[in-house]
Amino acid sequence: MKPNPSNNKLFKVSRRDFVKIGALGSTGLFLGVPLGCKQDKNAFLTGREDAVFAPNVYITILGTGEVQLIAHRSEMGTGIRTSLPLVMADEMEADWTKVKIIQAVGDVKYGDQNTDGSYSVRMFYQPLRVAGATVKLMLMQAAAQEWQVDISECSAVNHEIVHSSGKSLGYGYLAEKAGALPIPEENEITLKDSKDFKFISKETVIYDLEDIVTGKAVYGLDVQIPDLKVAVIKRNPEAGAGIKSFNSDMATAIEGVSKVYKMESTAFPMGYNAPLGGIVVVANNTWTALKALDTVEVVWDKGINASYDSNAFMQQMQRSVQKEGQVKRQQGSATKALKEATKVIESDFLVPHLAHSPMETPCAVARCNADGTCEIWAPVQSPQWVRQAIAEALGIEESEVTINVTLLGSAFGRKSKPDFVVEAALISKEMNTPIKLLWTREDDIQHDFYHSNCAQHIKVGIDKNNKVTSWVHRTAFPSISGTANADAKGPSSDELCMGVLDMPFEIDNISCESLDAKAQIRIGWLRSVHNINHAFAIGSIVDQVAQAREMDPIDNMMDLLGSDRKIDFTALMEGFNNYNVKLEDYPYDTHRLKQVIQLVKEKSGWGKSLPEGKGMGFAAHRSFLTYVACVVEVEVDDNNNIKIPMVHFAIDCGVPVNPDRIRAQFEGGAAFGASLALKSEINVKNGAVIEDNFNNYLVARITDAPINTAVHFVENEEKPTGVGEPPVPPFIPALCNAIFMATGKRITRLPIKL
């Protein structure tokens, strides 16, 4: 298989880009010591210890045979720190036990590092395969030269180049020689056939596994550097509002407190970088800082969102979706078809604000140095963005900022925003000392970038032949961009492409509409983003439609999807966004969606008879270019306690790069969905968030999450697509539909209250 050069901007290297040979010895000179001079049985496995072969930014082979692979995306639990290096290791025929993974600092030279939107594998699968294959070719060239044979007689096998005669040379041995070769052109590279994969699509455990279970893994708050002081901040309950006055006398009297001061607030909408401001306490250790903070008395000022009440806002949005909105996609005349319909199924759907509440709260270590440079250690999803934000906040060049990425104790989108890291840097600058900033759980839940609350109305018309003839979907929610832009009045079309405008049903009369709703608190993207709201509504109404048509829900869904086709959304509306990639490259293929539905039907025992109190529900949704169908089994007891004994997912994510981690994402995605469906809700009153910790912002525990989750893959050779976010959207309506079957109650509002 030949790579397509146009896919591969990262590796535009020419023959002139000779590799730097690491002559790292004390003289700094290349000494020409004969290679492999050690007279042991490993003589031809390793070379000069200081030899370094680094043909691209991702791969380095040392004379010792160690292969260092760069993980340039952030590890927040998806396994990406393992999966992308695996791709390179596979193409280069490396021995995984000789691989060392090195986490990249934030730097544009690595290409996109924004670990968000479920696209790490999709974006880097091909380029990293090419990177690995390039290295393999160079090692083969080096061996062929050494043996004076034709390269066709050489092959790469488990960290060695083997000649057809049986002799072999190790990668370490060849490193120096390969480093002297010009980098091959991309059209000289041959990628492996998928049937020869050693790691890709196989089971490999995550690189950090043992460190995690022994407590050695380093997350943000675990970073230790000399002279660290701990900072905590008391923020105005209303995001962006300022401070009238404060009294810190008691706090400063506490032994170990270095300073209590006011950090300026940035008025709403402050964007994603600006600190919220507040009263900062810096102390010798965490407990002292927390205790001192508690004693600070503050008189808060009011800002423009002082009257924000999320309940009233929801009612207002719900009223608004009863009337026609701005039509963003239109086919035929839904109004006319609805008039002619013999049955109209309609319902409102409401979803509250939600908080990310990653297990590890936001935190960062910052050291502003005397020479004006700044170094950061933090759990961030987007180190390049953080680098920019810090440079801007401190008024220095990006080149003067180093961002070290620690492991992330989960993130779900929260840690892609740089605000908390900027806070740490500003405090370090103010204090002239290294700072570890802790966000308490209360800070985290009360000052998040919340998931958009949302009201929807869907109306479906069925004609006298039991055919669905019209579809009206209205949605109202505050836009994420409202956090940065005061003019953002409501949903953008990009946001509407997450579940509203990309509706795949073959219905003649369609109207997809949005209604304005203004952000009055920081809004941000949460795992699966607006798909959560829209898949919940669509997946639920479709079940009602099946009931009205007296059809099996899966048969009904297949009928709605209609013919096998690649839907040309760009012809149907202005400004269609296909997760930032071309529809030609990643089409919306109804055939692929139908395939996962068929598969989940077969595997889940769909249609089996169930005892009273049990139910099975179904939903399917494509998001982040991945097709997912889901069947949830539920048990509801007399006290309305909900148990989820079994979940089946059938998925088409193209080539599954690391199947075990994909399964893990789906198991976890179902648990995350269970949190949103059954437990979580953020309420705002007078501009302030009411919930403040896990005792009132509830999330799924072992008692609530699914007991079993099975993941079934559609096998194909399609390009890999994301798996972090796609599990969540269909799970929620499948659960709701299962509850309907078990209890007869329709769920139209989250979290579910029976």
Add this chain to the structure above:
Amino acid sequence: MEKFTLNINDQKITIECAPDTPLLWALRDQLRLTGTKYGCGIAVCGSCTVHLDGTAIRSCSIPISAINDKAITTIEGVGKDRLHPVQKAWIAENVPQCGFCQSGQIMSAIALLEQNGNPSDADIEQAMSGNICRCGTYIRIRSAIKNAAKNNV
């Protein structure tokens, strides 16, 4: 500031801190035992779970002055010489995703298995319901505990 001599992971260590300092922050800030994590500070998430004389407790909610000479075991202590069978079971099931909650999960699981060598589903749910995992690794936690039980921890 007061001096406290603690018995941590079979070692006696004296530290100086305010008597109301939660064990969690003493472990993390003073003793640099950072395997024990902060998740909520109010005993509802389980990230900070350690053993006090073999019982699982939330270290965020017990002050250093209440510990006296009771034996404290942290995640760093359980697998000091070689991996504990529960850690091995965790590896075999590839349980962790982000891993942040897992020290606490493992400490709760070890305490459970020490008291009950053959826990039922209900026993597991009861013992583990104080430990949140935002990544949702509950299915594998359940099976790792069962496997560890089978292998006679």
